[in-house]
Amino acid sequence: MDLKQIRYFIMACEMRSLSRAAEVLGLSQPSLSRQIQLLEAELRHHLLARTGRGVEPTPAGLRFLAHAKALDALAQHARQDMRAYASTTQDKVRLGMPHRVARRLAPQIVQAFRRQHPDAALTLAEGLSSEMNEWLVKDRVDLALLYDPPPSTLVRFESVYREDLVLAYGKSCQPAPPPRVRARDLGSYPLVLPSAPNTIRALVDKTCRDLDVVLDIAAEVDVVHTILETMTQDSLYTILPRSALHDMPGQSYLVCSEIVDPIIMNNLTLATPMRHPLPALVEATAAIIRGLDMRQLFI
Numbered sequence: 529m530d531l532k533q534i535r536y537f538i539m540a541c542e543m544r545s546l547s548r549a550a551e552v553l554g555l556s557q558p559s560l561s562r563q564i565q566l567l568e569a570e571l572r573h574h575l576l577a578r579t580g581r582g583v584e585p586t587p588a589g590l591r592f593l594a595h596a597k598a599l600d601a602l603a604q605h606a607r608q609d610m611r612a613y614a615s616t617t618q619d620k621v622r623l624g625m626p627h628r629v630a631r632r633l634a635p636q637i638v639q640a641f642r643r644q645h646p647d648a649a650l651t652l653a654e655g656l657s658s659e660m661n662e663w664l665v666k667d668r669v670d671l672a673l674l675y676d677p678p679p680s681t682l683v684r685f686e687s688v689y690r691e692d693l694v695l696a697y698g699k700s701c702q703p704a705p706p707p708r709v710r711a712r713d714l715g716s717y718p719l720v721l722p723s724a725p726n727t728i729r730a731l732v733d734k735t736c737r738d739l740d741v742v743l744d745i746a747a748e749v750d751v752v753h754t755i756l757e758t759m760t761q762d763s764l765y766t767i768l769p770r771s772a773l774h775d776m777p778g779q780s781y782l783v784c785s786e787i788v789d790p791i792i793m794n795n796l797t798l799a800t801p802m803r804h805p806l807p808a809l810v811e812a813t814a815a816i817i818r819g820l821d822m823r824q825l826f827i
Contacts (some may be wrong), residue, residue, distance in 0.1 A: 531603050533567040534596045536560055538663070539573060541593055542682055545582035550719070554737060592667045597681075603779075619648040620735040621809045624660040624672035626637065626765050628752060633817075639815045643648065648809055658729050665800055670810045672799045673817065675727040685797040689822035693731065693792040694784035696756075696773060697765045705765075705785045711792065712739045716750050717744040720758050727751065727794065732767050735792050769794055771826040795821070 536553060540560070543549040550560040552680065568575050575589035585593055625633065634652055641650045653663065657674035664672055664683050677685055695709050705717065714736060721743075722729045736743055746764055749755045752775065755766050759782055773782055798817055800806060806814075 529567070529570065530563075531599070533563045533597055536563050537567055537589075538593070538596050538600055538682070540564060540583060540678065541585050542584075542587070544575075547583075548582075548796065552665060554666075577684045594782035600788075601803045604801065605805075608807050610802075620644070620651060620668040620817060621648070621671070621807075621813050622651045622653060623813060624653045624655065624659070624663050624674075624675070626657055626675065627654050628772065628810045629673050630654045631775070632771075633820060636814075636820055636825065637816055639691050641813065642817070645809065645812065650694045650813070658725055661799065664801055667801075668727075668816060670800075670807070671814055674799055675799055676731060676795050680802075682802050684800050684802050686818075687795055688797075688798050688817065688820075689826065690797040691769045691771060691796070691826060693728065693766055693767050693787055693794060694770050694773075695767055695787055696759060696782055696784045698759050699783050701763070701765070702783075706799045707785055708788050710742055711735050711787055712789065714787070715741045715743055715768070718744045718763060718764045720747045720749055720755050720764050721752045722744060722752075722755070728768060731792055731794060735790065767792075769826075774827075781795040784799055 537554075539553055539783065541547055543552065546560055546564075546659040547557050551555040555558065556664070559727055564576060571588075571592065573588035574586050575592060576583045577586050577589075593698070623637070630652065636807070638652075641648070648719060653669055655663070657677065660669065660672040660674040661677055661680070661683065663669045673688070675812065677683070695705060695714070697705065697717075714732075721732065722735070732743070735741075747758070749758065751806065752768065752772055755768070756775075758774070759766060774783060798814060800814065805811075
C-alpha cells in the first residue's frame with residue numbers, strides 16, 4: 529500500500545469532504561478521488577460513501593481507518609527518528625504562531641530556547657490559526673499556538689490561555705455603551721469585524737446565533753491593526769480580545785466595555801501532531817511555552 533494514499537484517506541475521513549481534504553493536501557479533487565479509488569481497488573472494498581454533505585467512511589472504511597492511522601503514525605515516527613539520527617550537529621524545531629501571539633511571546637520563547645538549547649535552532653512561522661492547523665497536518669511545523677481549533681483526530685490540543693472578548697470603541701463615541709454590555713444587546717452596535725472563518729468572528733457569531741441576535745456588520749476587515757484604526761470614527765465598534773487594545777502604540781483614544789451574559793472567551797491552545805513520541809526538542813519547546821506567564825504577557 530502507498531503511504532500517501534493512506535494519508536489521503538485519513539484526511540478525507542477527517543474532513544468529511546473530498547474537496548476540503550484536497551485543499552488541505554494541496555491536490556486537485558479529481559487527483560485525490562483517483563488515489564482513493566486506487567486504494568479501494570487494492571483493498572477490494574469501498575472505503576468512502578458520498579452523502580449530501582460530503583463523504584463518510586463505510587463500515588469497511590471504518591475498519592481500515594484504524595489500520596491506516598496506525599500505519600501513518602508508524603511512518604511519521606520513522607521519519608522523525610531518521611531526521612533525529614541525521615541531525616548530528618544541530619537540531620531544529622519549527623514553531624507556528626498567529627501574528628499577534630508572536631509579537632507577545634516570541635521574544636520570551638526565543639530567549640528561553642537559546643538558553644536551554646544553545647546548539648539547536650528555532651524556526652518561527654507566523655500565520656492565521658487556520659493556517660497553523662493545516663501546517664501541522666502537512667508537517668510544515670512541529671508544534672503551533674492557535675486559537676479555538678476545531679476538533680481533530682490528527683492534532684492534539686492543550687489550552688494554555690483564555691482571554692475575554694470586549695466591545696471596543698473610541699472615547700468620543702456617542703452614545704457611549706455602558707461599562708458592561710449584555711451579549712444579547714450586541715446587535716445594537718454597528719460593528720467592524722473580521723470575516724469568517726476568523727476565530728474571533730466564529731466565537732461572536734456562535735454566541736449571537738445561540739441568543740437569536742442579528743449583528744449589524746458595518747464592515748469586514750481581517751487585520752486587527754486596520755480594525756483598530758477604523759475605531760477613530762465615532763460611530764463604529766468592534767469586538768476583540770482585551771489585550772488587543774494595547775497592541776498598537778498611541779491607542780489611548782480607545783476604551784472598551786465588558787461583554788457579559790455570557791462572557792465570550794477565546795482559547796489559545798498548544799497544538800502538536802497526534803503521534804507518539806514527539807521528538808525531544810519539540811517536547812522541550814512545548815515545555816518552554818507551558819512555563820510562560822501568559823497572564824502577564826497578555827496584559
